Amino acid sequence: MNYFINLWKIKSMANQSYIIPELPINSEDEDVFNFSPYVKKIDKILQANSINSDPLTIGIYGKWGEGKTSFLNLLATHLSEFKDDGTSKRILKYHFNPWRYSGEDEMLLAFFEGLSNMLSIQTNSSLQKAGKFIKKISKYFKAIKISSSVGIPKFLGTKVTFELNEILKAMGEDLEGKPISPEVLNKVIDDALCESKYKIVIFIDDIDRLDKDEIYTLFKIIKLNANFRNLVYLIALDPEQVSKAIHHRYGTDKLDGKLFIEKIINIPIILPRIExxxxxxxxxxxxxxxxxxxxxxxxxxxxxxxxxxxxxxxxxxxxxxxxxxxxxxxxxxxxxxxxxxxxxxxxxxxxxxxxxxxxxxxxxxxxxxxxxxxxxxxxxxxxxxxxxxxxxxxxxxxxxxxxxxxxxxxxxxxxxxxxxxxxxxxxxxxxxxxxxxxxxxxxxxYHTFRKISETNFKIIKNLIAEEKEDDLKTAIVNLFARHAEYKTLYKIENLIEELDVDKLLFLSHFLILNINIIPEIGEDMFGRSFRIRIIEKIAITLNDNDISKDYLIDLAEEMTLFNLCYFTRKFTVQNVRNELQEVIVRRIKLEKKPFYEEPLNAPNKMIMQIWNNKNSAEFDRFIKDTLQNDNILLLIRNFPVYWNNTFFGALTKSNYDFMKSIIDVDYIYEKLKEYHAELFDKHIDISDIDFQESTSHTIEENALQFINWHNIEKSTSF
Incomplete structure (x- = not known):
């Protein structure tokens, strides 16, 4: 569910233009990198040089992403504001982006086509004339392309093609009887541009994105085919990347590429450092x-x-x-x-x-x-x-x-x-x-599937604050069902710990009453289930917050005896602990059958010790009154360690000593003789008894171990 919500949010984000576009700056107001002071200096140099008719190529050098396009845009803006004082030439701008074209031929034709169109729409007749003949340059290159692909296929090692003159004439293009050649066209265009009193500034960007052949074609346009007077080229490039791309045409390493760039670029301008x-x-x-x-x-x-x-x-x-x-x-x-x-x-x-x-x-x-x-x-x-x-x-x-x-x-x-x-x-x-x-x-x-969702957990926190028990119950059940159980448990434990007192009291009571919504799984290395861990965490947190004894006693009355034992043992405040132990003793007396008949209940030894400490005579009477033929072995079975929640180990000497501290072992020994004489029929050889603590033992083996420790004790006492 969260995945699809987040997917919708991403789509909504895109619709609202939350993504920052990688757009260059276009005005001085946007210039957070302080390019403008340097741009203004370059602008003055260009304007002062406008009376010079020689072509000029200026390179704007910078690394990827350093702002070359922004720098060009600012320069274009300032050039637009050039004031004609009657002595300098006017400025006309032509932006050419070579990256828009898919190949060398397309780039070459597009450059001349675009430049001629830009000049042809001007009101100045000389510019219009220059535009007309630049268009012929475009046609010339188209003609070359046609002449190289049209003709008679090779026969006996020869190929016949149409003459360029004939192709241009067929296209309705001639030059008033003059022979057609690039040199003638260049001269006509130069003369027209000189008459126009304009400087044409050509902006070329994104050279870094071209492949090596396209870079070569672009430089060919600049140096060979469009080297007209009154043209200024402003070219943005990363010289390292361009040198690396083209050096194979001019030498053996990157240095040869740099030397070639120096032949093309008259003035290199390195972008100012961004502070x-x-x-x-x-x-x-x-x-x-x-x-x-x-x-x-x-x-x-x-x-x-x-x-x-x-x-x-x-x-x-x-x-x-x-x-x-x-x-x-x-x-x-x-x-x-x-x-x-x-x-x-x-x-x-x-x-x-x-x-x-x-x-x-x-x-x-x-x-x-x-x-x-x-x-x-x-x-x-x-x-x-x-x-x-x-x-x-x-x-x-x-x-x-x-x-x-x-x-x-x-x-x-x-x-x-x-x-x-x-x-x-x-x-x-x-x-x-x-x-x-x-x-x-x-x-x-980027998702919370099978992970704890903080959003879902915020919902739980809100339900606690609003004390909405039914909704809270559903939310916790769903949390365990949808996410990793142990991580959910950990989050709930942390939540109990961080709540303020009022919310803590509500949640503690809620969880004690609804402990069954916590999965009864995930026993840890100490044998504690998820439910026991929650109960103990509640107890520890309530103990640390010095909660009133009356609240705790009321809470204890809501618990099963089993859970109450785990709850009680986490209290360090002695008067509270004593009161809770009193509740345990009172509750155990109400049990219909002797509690020790379920030796798998880990709290049994704790209950015996508490009852013995509170009233040893009463506890002793309870044991003797309830001991029978079919449960005496179960009583002994309570004292060995239950290993890994899978098997009972041996009744060790320390287990026997603890048993002796709360139960009359002599009475147990005599009753064992009475009820299970078969265990005493043969002499017990100590070497025959397995005392490996962490290996599995039967209930009869635990009884034999009890008899062994009792015999040793009695034999050493005389």
């Missing part, structure tokens, strides 16, 4: 906008994310946008279920170091013994290693040294083996942290 403070301002604005749009009511988390920005490295604005957008999707899907700060920085890792992210994502924390014992994931998972880092953590640091600060932030070392304070797993669980074993998987699966 850390400007990146912070940009980040703060974007993360604040996202917080407002998502409406998760986690303002403090977003403030912390903005503050933590200073600790970690972002390389450029585009990387910031990509991380924030990745975070926006994950926050919409799972933002209410996890710690938002941790979610942001794991998404940062996904975008900036995907390989490392996948290593962490695929970590199988359930197989790690330290995680199971501590509930904290720090990746130090080598059991036999004392030093840290070790295991998977050491692998991460050695393989990805650049992410160590992020690793320490998300998964700080848990001092499990060493000295000093240990990370509190309960705090991590409550804060929904990524290094909590209860929440780790959510950060990578």
């Amino acid at each position: 850390k403070e400007d990146l912070q301002l940009f980040f703060d604005k974007k993360i604040s906008d996202l917080n407002r749009l998502l409406s998760l009511n986690k303002d403090n988390d977003f403030k912390e994310i903005a503050f933590e920005f200073r600790r970690f490295n972002f390389n450029n604005p585009r990387e910031i946008i990509r991380v924030i957008n990745s975070f926006a999707i994950s926050a919409c899907a799972i933002g209410e279920e996890v710690n938002l700060r941790d979610l942001f920085w794991i998404e940062y890792l996904k975008i900036t170091n995907e390989t490392c992210y996948n290593d962490i994502k695929n970590y199988n924390e359930e197989t790690q013994i330290f995680t199971e014992m501590s509930g904290v994931i720090d990746f130090n998972d080598e059991i036999n290693t004392q030093g840290k880092p070790n295991g998977f953590r050491k692998h991460l640091i050695n393989t990805y040294p650049e992410i160590e600060s992020i690793l320490n932030h998300l998964f700080p070392n848990n001092n499990f083996q060493g000295t000093g304070s240990k990370i509190d797993s309960k705090t991590l669980e409550k804060e929904l942290r990524i290094n909590s074993s209860d929440h780790f998987e959510k950060f990578f699966s």
Whole structure:
């Protein structure tokens, strides 16, 4: 259910434009990176140089995502504001994006077609004339393409093609009787542009996205086929990437590519450095906008994310946008279920170091013994290693040294083996942290199917506050049914611990009355079922909150005797403990048959001890009055350890001594002779008796062990 709700939310988010578009800035008002002062200087240089008719190629150099397009846009805006003082040439802009075209031929034709169309619509007749003849350049290249593909197929090693002149004439194009060639066309266009009193500034972006052949074609356009006067090219590129792409055409390594670029670019302009403070301002604005749009009511988390920005490295604005957008999707899907700060920085890792992210994502924390014992994931998972880092953590640091600060932030070392304070797993669980074993998987699966949903748990908290018992009962049953039982139990235990007193009293009474809604499964290493763990957690929490004795006695009366024993043993306040023990004794007297006839009931020994301490004579009389032929062996059976909740062990000397401290063992011995004489028919050889404590023993073997300890005791007493 949660999966489909989150899917709907993501779709709604997209419809509301929650994703930050990777759009370059277009005006000075948007210029958070302070490009404008530098842009204005370049603008002045271009305007001052406008009287010079020589073609000029300016390269705007910058890495991926550093803002080359934004810089070009700002420059275009300032050029639009150029004031004609009567001496300088006017400015005409032509934006050409080569990435829109699928191949070299298409790019070549599109460049001339676009430029000619832009000039042809101008009111200046010279520009119109230049546009007309640039269109002929376009036709010329089309003709070349046709002439190379039309003709007589090869025969005897030859190929006949049409003449270019003939093709142009057939297309209705001639040049007033002049021979047609690129040189003639270039001269006519140059003359027309000079007459127009205009500088044409051609903006070319996205060169980094082209393949090597397309980059070569673009440079060919600039240097060879469109080297007209009064043209200024402003080209945005990453020189490292472009050099790497084209060097094979001009030499053997990247340096040869750089040397070729230097032949094309007259003036290289390196983007001004974006200051850390400007990146912070940009980040703060974007993360604040996202917080407002998502409406998760986690303002403090977003403030912390903005503050933590200073600790970690972002390389450029585009990387910031990509991380924030990745975070926006994950926050919409799972933002209410996890710690938002941790979610942001794991998404940062996904975008900036995907390989490392996948290593962490695929970590199988359930197989790690330290995680199971501590509930904290720090990746130090080598059991036999004392030093840290070790295991998977050491692998991460050695393989990805650049992410160590992020690793320490998300998964700080848990001092499990060493000295000093240990990370509190309960705090991590409550804060929904990524290094909590209860929440780790959510950060990578983006759903709560078979996991504890914090949203569902908030519903339970609200039902407790409103004291809606029927709805609360249904919600808890559904929680256990839909999610991992042990994690649900753990959440309920933590909930009991964190409630204020009024809500604690309500929930304690509710759970005691409805303990059957807790699954009777999941016995732990101490033999405690889920129900017993809940009862003990209630007792511990009530004890710590100094709840009134009257409330506790009333609560005790609502419990079964079995549950009351577990409840009572967790109280350390002595007067309360005494009162609860009185309730146990009074309740046991009302039992219809001797309680000790059910030796599987773990509290039996506790009941015997309490009753003996309260009134030893009464307890002794109860044992002697109820002891019969068919239950004396069951009485003895209460004292061996019930191992792993599967079998009874041996009656050890310590078991016998405890039995002796509360029961008249001499009376038991004599009654055993009377009721089970067969156990005494032959001499008992001690060597024949198995005293292995943790191996399975029959009820008769426990009786023989009792006889053995009694005989030894009597023989040594004389």
